[in-house]
Amino acid sequence: MLMLEMYNCLENSMAGMAYTFKCNIKCKHCLFKCSPKRKEKMKLSEAINYLNVLASEKIKYVAINGGEPLLFFNEINRLLAHAKKLGLKTAVISNGFWAKNEKKALNKIKTMRKNGLSALAISFDEFHQEFIPVENIANIIKASKKIKEIKVKLKIRGLKDLKILELINELSKKTGKHTINVSLESVFPAGRAHKIKGIKKVCLKKTRKVKCSVIFPFINPKGEVYLCCNAACLGKKSVYFLGSTKEKPLEKILQEFKKSRIAYLLRNESIYDLPFLNNNKNKYAGICHYCMEKIGRIKKKKLLSLIEDYYSK
Numbered sequence: 636m637l638m639l640e641m642y643n644c645l646e647n648s649m650a651g652m653a654y655t656f657k658c659n660i661k662c663k664h665c666l667f668k669c670s671p672k673r674k675e676k677m678k679l680s681e682a683i684n685y686l687n688v689l690a691s692e693k694i695k696y697v698a699i700n701g702g703e704p705l706l707f708f709n710e711i712n713r714l715l716a717h718a719k720k721l722g723l724k725t726a727v728i729s730n731g732f733w734a735k736n737e738k739k740a741l742n743k744i745k746t747m748r749k750n751g752l753s754a755l756a757i758s759f760d761e762f763h764q765e766f767i768p769v770e771n772i773a774n775i776i777k778a779s780k781k782i783k784e785i786k787v788k789l790k791i792r793g794l795k796d797l798k799i800l801e802l803i804n805e806l807s808k809k810t811g812k813h814t815i816n817v818s819l820e821s822v823f824p825a826g827r828a829h830k831i832k833g834i835k836k837v838c839l840k841k842t843r844k845v846k847c848s849v850i851f852p853f854i855n856p857k858g859e860v861y862l863c864c865n866a867a868c869l870g871k872k873s874v875y876f877l878g879s880t881k882e883k884p885l886e887k888i889l890q891e892f893k894k895s896r897i898a899y900l901l902r903n904e905s906i907y908d909l910p911f912l913n914n915n916k917n918k919y920a921g922i923c924h925y926c927m928e929k930i931g932r933i934k935k936k937k938l939l940s941l942i943e944d945y946y947s948k
């Protein structure tokens with residue numbers, strides 16, 4: 636029997652919340668197929684309750700994404716302020732639609748900072764920039780340099796082509812001397828990206844990363860809780876689904892998360908090397924693509940028995 640008593644993967648950890656699946660745009664690579672037509676959204680009171688529970692579970696950091704969370708700017712600010720009261724650090728992930736000029740960008744960031752926001756991640760790639768002008772992103776970068784305490788990062792989920800370099804060049808020309816922090820992830824065929832022509836051939840890069848470092852409870856606007864944000868796009872039938880807050884309290888779901896053998900395996904093992912997966916990692920666009928295709932396709936009962944065998948040897 637796998638011993639997990641000493642393991643509490645929630646302590647000092649983070650959680651994610653998709654506040655809404657509504658988005659002002661409809662990117663071709665969106666994992667959750669968000670669009671202006673989607674209606675799902677958390678009630679503010681629900682989200683506040685989630686924060687209370689997360690804080691009581693010693694979670695330190697909450698990332699709020701969507702959809703586009705800042706379509707509900709006032710509600711998100713009330714949420715940030717509540718998180719601050721609870722001692723939680725917060726990050727918001729946004730597409731930057733609101734930064735039409737530097738003054739607007741500065742006002743919005745200042746308000747969020749006043750309410751405790753620690754970090755802002757801005758999506759930037761060929762798919763988002765079909766809809767959002769590079770100018771907006773430049774406004775955010777320039778404005779954020781005037782507020783010392785806030786970290787701004789560009790979150791690129793792109794393909795292996797030159798468009799992203801062209802976009803970064805264009806952005807650098809607009810931002811001048813300012814340094815830009817960037818995180819880079821490969822688009823892989825999941826969610827709406829399944830429909831991108833030739834996607835399997837043009838994924839950004841093969842990753843060398845072998846362990847997942849981002850296992851954390853992720854709550855979607857319908858109250859479904861998953862082991863991670865990316866794999867939440869596979870839905871309730873997948874092995875990543877933990878439970879729904881419509882059926883049981885979040886506290887209980889988090890207790891199950893702490894004892895989850897699947898979470899333990901994903902966080903502690905190099906999943907490319909698991910002997911029970913017939914792997915050919917070069918076929919995949921990175922660890923998440925591999926994880927979702929290889930682990931996500933196994934039935935939960937079967938996976939639990941494979942894990943049991945693996946640890947009993």
Ligand code: SF4
Nearest residue numbers: 658662665669702730
């Ligand atoms: S990828 Fe982000 S910005 Fe694009 S449609 Fe999805 S949620 Fe909206």
Ligand code: SF4
Nearest residue numbers: 847863866922923926
């Ligand atoms: S490796 Fe798997 S569990 Fe980890 S973030 Fe990627 S999809 Fe989620």
